[in-house]
Amino acid sequence: MNIITNEKIWLSSPHMGGTEQHYINEAFDSNWIAPLGPNVQGFEKAIEDFVSNDIHAACLSSGTGAIHLALKLLGVGSGDEVLCQSFTFSASANPITYLGAKPIFIDSELDTWNICPILLEEAIIEKVNSGKRPKAIIAVHLYGMPYMANEIMNISKKYGIPVIEDSAEALGSSYGGVKCGSLGDIGILSFNGNKIITTSGGGALLTKDAKTKEKAIFLATQARDEAAHYQHSEIGYNYRMSNVLAGIGRGQMEVLEDRVASRRANFAYYKKHLLHLEAIDFLDEVEGSFSNRWLSCILTPSFKVRERIRIALSEENIESRPLWKPMHLQPVFKKAASFTNGVSQSLFERGLCLPSGSNLSTDDLERVCEIIINELK
Numbered sequence: 004m005n006i007i008t009n010e011k012i013w014l015s016s017p018h019m020g021g022t023e024q025h026y027i028n029e030a031f032d033s034n035w036i037a038p039l040g041p042n043v044q045g046f047e048k049a050i051e052d053f054v055s056n057d058i059h060a061a062c063l064s065s066g067t068g069a070i071h072l073a074l075k076l077l078g079v080g081s082g083d084e085v086l087c088q089s090f091t092f093s094a095s096a097n098p099i100t101y102l103g104a105k106p107i108f109i110d111s112e113l114d115t116w117n118i119c120p121i122l123l124e125e126a127i128i129e130k131v132n133s134g135k136r137p138k139a140i141i142a143v144h145l146y147g148m149p150y151m152a153n154e155i156m157n158i159s160k161k162y163g164i165p166v167i168e169d170s171a172e173a174l175g176s177s178y179g180g181v182k183c184g185s186l187g188d189i190g191i192l193s194f195n196g197n198k199i200i201t202t203s204g205g206g207a208l209l210t211k212d213a214k215t216k217e218k219a220i221f222l223a224t225q226a227r228d229e230a231a232h233y234q235h236s237e238i239g240y241n242y243r244m245s246n247v248l249a250g251i252g253r254g255q256m257e258v259l260e261d262r263v264a265s266r267r268a269n270f271a272y273y274k275k276h277l278l279h280l281e282a283i284d285f286l287d288e289v290e291g292s293f294s295n296r297w298l299s300c301i302l303t304p305s306f307k308v309r310e311r312i313r314i315a316l317s318e319e320n321i322e323s324r325p326l327w328k329p330m331h332l333q334p335v336f337k338k339a340a341s342f343t344n345g346v347s348q349s350l351f352e353r354g355l356c357l358p359s360g361s362n363l364s365t366d367d368l369e370r371v372c373e374i375i376i377n378e379l380k
């Protein structure tokens with residue numbers, strides 16, 4: 004191929020399926036322009052049918068809001084401690100601080116890049132011995148790759164600490180045949196603009212307990228007591244999803260399986276065309292795990308090589324992104340406790356997310372690969 008085009012290639016851009024506007028029009032025609040209505044119910048039903056496993060879904064205004072409510076529902080409050088995967092996007096950890104609680108960051112293992120069970124248990128033992136049991140564990144399926152759910156659930160049960168499953172990047176992934184979002188005590192999803200499906204902005208809280216869903220919606224709609232007048236016995240939030248945006252979500256659910264297939268095909272393409280390069284490596288799925296490959300990531304031998312590739316792509320108008328900077332290395336969390344092993348820092352320094360949208364063409368993928376191959380020649 005000769006690279007004559009310089010058209011922008013985005014990291015992960017929205018990809019509409021076609022029926023979204025139909026649902027939005029329905030909302031307009033019936034005047035359901037509110038944070039409730041048939042699209043919200045319809046979107047929740049579609050999520051519940053897809054994730055299955057007895058899940059109840061509450062659609063919210065963001066994934067961050069969903070994590071905030073999940074922590075609140077698990078009783079996290081001022082002065083409590085919450086164990087949180089360090090290698091993640093900041094929205095996994097920020098809500099801990101909204102409640103006046105403190106994060107304890109846990110580094111990753113090398114097989115899935117997610118929360119390391121050994122370090123997690125070490126942290127719990129140390130905390131329990133010092134007389135303070137952490138209130139919750141936040142584990143993340145980063146880039147769509149499922150974390151070691153069996154090991155994490157065993158630790159959770161052994162010490163009686165519930166798991167919030169941050170599935171913001173992992174709708175469509177599964178572990179042992181069970182869909183991500185239904186593996187923890189409370190699951191959360193995100194429908195932000197760059198996620199595998201999007202409502203432009205939005206999220207959901209997933210639970211196996213109908214009462215927990217009811218409580219989540221109660222808190223998300225300003226915690227009104229049952230009374231004709233406006234009476235409140237608890238502090239509430241304004242976190243419910245708009246019925247207009249839920250219409251986008253209903254349309255997106257119809258193409259979710261296609262989106263997963265396209266993202267996985269991107270990953271397979273990159274692997275096929277780049278794995279022969281000495282400087283490029285990929286993360287494979289462990290047995291029983293199925294990743295939606297939300298973002299295709301490569302690992303290089305060093306920060307220098309990573310940066311060379313990133314800059315070469317950028318010069319050709321192609322967006323790529325270093326892997327998430329771990330929370331224990333973030334200025335805002337410099338005082339937070341952490342249990343580290345160097346894994347996430349090394350991944351951050353050496354890793355790069357390549358363009359991964361489900362709407363990329365084969366020409367786009369070829370252009371990306373050609374630039375990387377040329378740069379490493």
Ligand SMILES: *Cc1c(COP(=O)(O)O)cnc(C)c1O
Binds near residue numbers: 068094143169193195
């Ligand atoms: C996107 C994301 C969130 C937050 O979701 P929003 O809907 O953007 O608030 C949380 N955790 C992870 C890992 C994410 O990637």
